[in-house]
Amino acid sequence: MQTLTGNIRRLYPFLLPYLLLLLLVLLLKIIHSRDEIYFFINSLHFPAGDIFFPYMTELGSRVTAVTVCLLLLFLSYRSSILMATSLILSATVNLLLKMLFNAPRPSVYFANETRPIYYIPDVEVLSNNFSFPSGHTACAFTIALVLTYITPNKKWGYIYLLIALLVAYSRMYMSQHFLEDVTAGSIVATVITLIWLSWFDNRPFFRDPRWNASLSLKKNAA
Structure with missing residues (x-):
């Protein structure tokens, strides 16, 4: 059973570089204004990016979230429920x-x-007042952190974090969000998910070995 403090130590491949990036973002915000950061990112467009990032941003969509939860049913019911x-x-x-x-x-x-x-x-550019925090970023970071949590080799956390960061950047690249929006979305997801996993996964009823079963016929047959 992992406590919150234990999970923070265990998930360092994800959390350590993420915290360092948060410090970098804080420094950028001290030096530069919202407008300056936005127009700098807006100046970095290139043809391959215009193709790549609209696809990358979908990794933070509800469709991806549902798909990941369904796929995890073939790993274990426990993993799928933790993700969902x-x-x-x-x-x-x-x-x-x-x-x-x-x-x-x-x-x-x-x-x-x-x-x-x-x-x-x-590419449709959203025009509403629901910019802060970024939902796609929150979704991507939640998925990335849960995958790090359930993956035996925690070094995969570096890869999961990179993918989540690309989703976050795609939201700025596509002019759907500001840096503040994606930063807040990542913080919400990381803090809420870390606390939830540490609490929920330690509930006595959820430690029943039957939760480790899955839809995989091979695994169930074993």
């Missing part, structure tokens, strides 16, 4: 924060901007 409940909880908290802050997305925030803004052709 973590996603539901982090998404709920994230949605409540969106409603609370009512923050405009970049397309709304810069509606009267005279400087040119590049938008990826044929």
Whole structure:
């Protein structure tokens, strides 16, 4: 049974580089304004990125979340339930924060901007006040942290974190979010998921070995 402190130590391949990146983001925010960061990222578009990032961003979608939960049923019911409940909880908290802050997305925030803004052709740019925090980022980080938690080799956490970061960057690259939005989404997901896993996975009823069964006929037959 893992406590919260134990999980923090155990998940260091994910959490340590993530914390270092958070410090870097904090430094950037001290030095540069929201507008400066946005327009710098907006200047970094390139043809391959315009193709790659719209696909990458889908790894933080609800379709991906449901798909991952279903696939984990073939690994173990326990893994699937941990993933599903973590996603539901982090998404709920994230949605409540969106409603609370009512923050405009970049397309709304810069509606009267005279400087040119590049938008990826044929990609819908959202125009509402649900920018903060980023839901796709929260979803991607939740999935990444749970996968690190259930994967025996914790060094895979580096890979999962990289994928989550690419999803977060894709939201800025596509002008759907600001740096503050994706940073907050990642924090919400990481904190909520870490606390939830440490508490829920230690419930006595959930330690029943039967939760380790799966839909895999080979594994069940064994």
